[in-house]
Amino acid sequence: MTIDRLRLLIIILTLGACSVSEPSVQSVTVMTINFQNLFDTIDDPDKDDKAFLPIEAKQGELHIATCNEVPVEAWRDECLHLDWDDAALDHKLNTLAETIRQVNDGAGADIMVIQEVENQFVLERLRTKKLADLGYQPAILVEGTDARGIDVAILSKFPLAGEALLHPLLLPDFPQRARDTRGVLQATFVLPDDSLLTAFSVHFPAPYHPTAMRIAAYEHLTSLLDALPENHHAFAAGDFNTTSTEDARERLLDANARPHWTLAHDVGCDDCKGSYYYGRDKNWSFLDMIFLAPARGAKTTAQIRGDSVEMANHYPPQRSKNGTPEHYDSNNRTGVSDHWPMIATIEFIEKQ
Secondary structure, eight states: OOHHHHHHHHHHHHHHHHHTSOOOEEEEEEEEEEEEEEOOSSOOTTSOOTTSSOGGGGOSHHHHHHHTTOSSHHHHHHHHHOOOOHHHHHHHHHHHHHHHHTTGGGTOOSEEEEEEEOOHHHHHHIIIIISGGGOOOSOBOOOOOOTTOOEEEEEESSOBSSOOEEEOOOOTTOGGGGGGOOOEEEEEEEOTTSOEEEEEEEEOOOTTSOHHHHHHHHHHHHHHHHTSOTTEEEEEEEEOOOOHHHHHHHOHHHHHTTTTOEEHHHHSOTTOOOSEEETTTTEEEOOEEEEEEOOSSOSEEEEEOGGGOEEOOOSGGGBOTTSSBOOOBTTTTBOOOSSOOEEEEEEEEEOO
16 A cells, blocks of 8 residues: 555544544533622612611611511511621622632532522622632623512623523412512523523522412513524523422423423532522522523524533532521621522533
């Protein structure tokens, strides 16, 4: 065999090997995290933020009278006596930053879906002052109409493909509870291979509301998924407020989630108990979840890597002495949040 023929044979074999090689894979790490009342220190007359003000702003007769009408003792005490000054806020931001940095060896998740943040200003303070080296794009938050002023938001390392939208949750059967709901925040991102990933950030009605309100929220989310273009991969994440007790009784996830999505804790997190602990009932729930829906018409398919799904709960202040989520206590500078974050890695694999 001549040298030229030998070279040709090597080229042919090399090309053949390439044709049967493993498909290329890119991945995105997603985190859902409940900030448990991240408020700034400024009174907003359109929001019920009276508990989160410096103590000197709480001395007026009107403020004291309003706080005394709060029915829950712990909340009433917080409204009257919590000194939510700049130092308190800064400490809170530090604890959240450390919680975020425990993911990806300090780099943080690629996309964070966030609940219970008052406004874009305070989220930008977290991004620019505490996470500036991690590469997050400007915070995404569209103001909603929740009476307390707690919104859903997103921090992403990928650029937006267009304007983010907030889809209000309409509940005509529950008009008296309309201001105790949050909409679904939708944002689409351009990944490095130019494929599109749509994120839905959710915070469903709280468990003390009727089950029908959460069913309506699931149906709302499904309608948004169905409206996406065929080339959009999608994930939904956040605080779904579906307790294990309610799910066992009503089969909410079987009826409203699993037919449309892959649930991260169905494919991984085998040793996870949940993201939230109800002390009164002594049981765990996955209030915080991540859902995935691969695109119907993209050049790639998407899947959740099972071994990537876990609770991001290794930062010591997150855990109580009983091994449960440690709520944030500003007075004592302890805890982080009453929810543990969930993380999962989404893999995008070229179709063969």
